[in-house]
Amino acid sequence: MIQESQNRYFGSFGGRYIPEVLYPAFTELEKAYETFKKDADFQRELDDLRRSYIGRPTPLYFARNLTARCSGARIYFKREGLAHTGAHKINNALGQALLAKRMGKKRLIAETGAGQHGLATAAAAAKSGLQCQVFMGEIDMARQQPNVFAMRLMGAEVSAVKEGSRTLTDAVNAALKNWSKRMTDTHYVLGSALGPHPYPDMVRDFQSVIGRELREQMLAATGRLPDVCIACVGGGSNAMGMFSAFLDDDVQLIGVEAGGLGPASDQHAVRMNGSGRPGIVQAYKSYFLQDDNGSLLPTHSISAGLDYAGIGPQLAYLAEEGRVRFTQATDEEALEALALTARSEGIIAALESAHALAEAVRLAPKLSPEAVIAVNISGRGDKDLFITAPHFAGEDWLRFLGEEYRRVKGGRE
């Protein structure tokens, strides 16, 4: 199984289909990344900050109660939600920020869906003394408002993207366009393992710390490797970060896509189970949800981070090779798994990660008690308050919002 791209490609996926104006920016980035990847000083700085800033290693946790409830395989959580800023996204954002700094860049830009990557980039920028502008679809800004607030508090400019479906896809376009205007002083911190080469390699490499730690921790805890690794898949960064450590092992790898309102609904982001077709969009070749004319289809997921029409090229390759199996969880299943995990373990996962949990809960009862499942809890659920609260608390939440509004307004007057 190939571990990294070969001549820009993973099998037939990947490449670099960029407008000519961006060409020098990509050669500069590729060269810098190749250099610093092997630079001991760079790696040392990143390692130090992983410990002191991100809070790594993140724990591996045996979910005893959830395991008991499922009565089957033992379920372990890799707790990326405990990383600084609340998700795995900081692993990549910090790596790219350090790289940008060494490249002499003054400014970071990023796209964001759930706001987790934007937040991570805002933090890394503040910490590194770089300016930061985050592009975010208008719809995502509304549904992930706590992150918008936090990004701004950290000094980032958050720009609403009002084109197209006003979600993650459009935010990527806006960031690419901004970069094509300001390449000299700006680095584009792409937030998932996709996009034109070298992003899929670079993002996976920065995220691969997840799989490396998990492997060591699992060996220490159980004396063996997991039988199954499960991760949710938006673009594929938490999945590739986890899977990359096990590609050549006898470990089953499962990616969970956003089933939205269900496979028959046309309201989902399932690209790998027959709905998506190979295409070239946003400068890389992979599977995309698209119509007969090659335009992207609108997607839906309750989780903004999985609400995207494309998927990382390495995952597309691994799926075609049969190395990664894809499955899906609907909005409803994700919410159920989130609630179950909250009650049984006292852990509130991000809605994205709840999709991986839904698959774990489905799969565990079918396996023997000796089997071990590792689930990547890619983020924590704080950011989802405005989605989960109305769902779980309904009337109470509405009443609270009303009262709080009157109280704050009254205090001002």
Added chain:
Amino acid sequence: MNGIEHIKKAFERKDSLKIMTHVVGGYPDVQTCEQLVLLMAEKGVDLVEIQLPFSDPTADGAAIVQANHQALKNGISTHDVLNMTERIRKKITVPLLLMSYINPLLAYGPEKIVQRAIDIGLDGFIVPDLPPEEKDPPLSELCRRAELAFVPLIAPTTPPRRMRLLTADNPSPFVYAVLRLGVTGAKTVLSKATAAYLNTTKRITGKYIAAGFGIAEPSQLQALQGSADCAVIGSALLRIIRSALANKRDVLAAARIFLEHLSG
């Protein structure tokens, strides 16, 4: 006459600055779009780009993106645009180029679209997201075999060595020189540096130069005389169309005034 020769003739026909205009296929509707192209020919435009509407036009600014999305919302398909082009070709001889991002062409099938291009009398393709390093789909090669132009794009950030690479082995009579960084739309200030860039491009590639991005006014056309062979007008015309629609004025009449004003 094949596409490459046909385009070459258009460049040879006169010494003064040529004009290439642009429409988004099926915008604001198929019939008006068709009449717009006929009007362009009537007003002496030298080449016309017809863009296939696409959801994610990453090299385009707001005006072109909006027109793309509106056309898609109206249900315009690749077939609709090609059928419209076929009808236009029967009425005028101006060279017609299909401008498209790579995915709509890939979805149609690269071989199939090149064959259809020959059949309906298209003269070439302009594809902003298929650099020569990426050989799959082999559209450039298919165009060469079909004697259609596959127009190289050059940017102010393109080093001379790369200009050679972009045009080597490419029989297109002209290159599309992007006038500045960023995306289409915002007005471009033409400076001494712009002229130097266009002169370098001309010297190194040895091809005709069509210069575009942010050209909207006769004064800019004057500034391009001598350093470019052709000026490309895209977003400016779309803004005219959009404003005519918003004010419930006749789109074709507004376009006519704009084109007459341009040619002075």
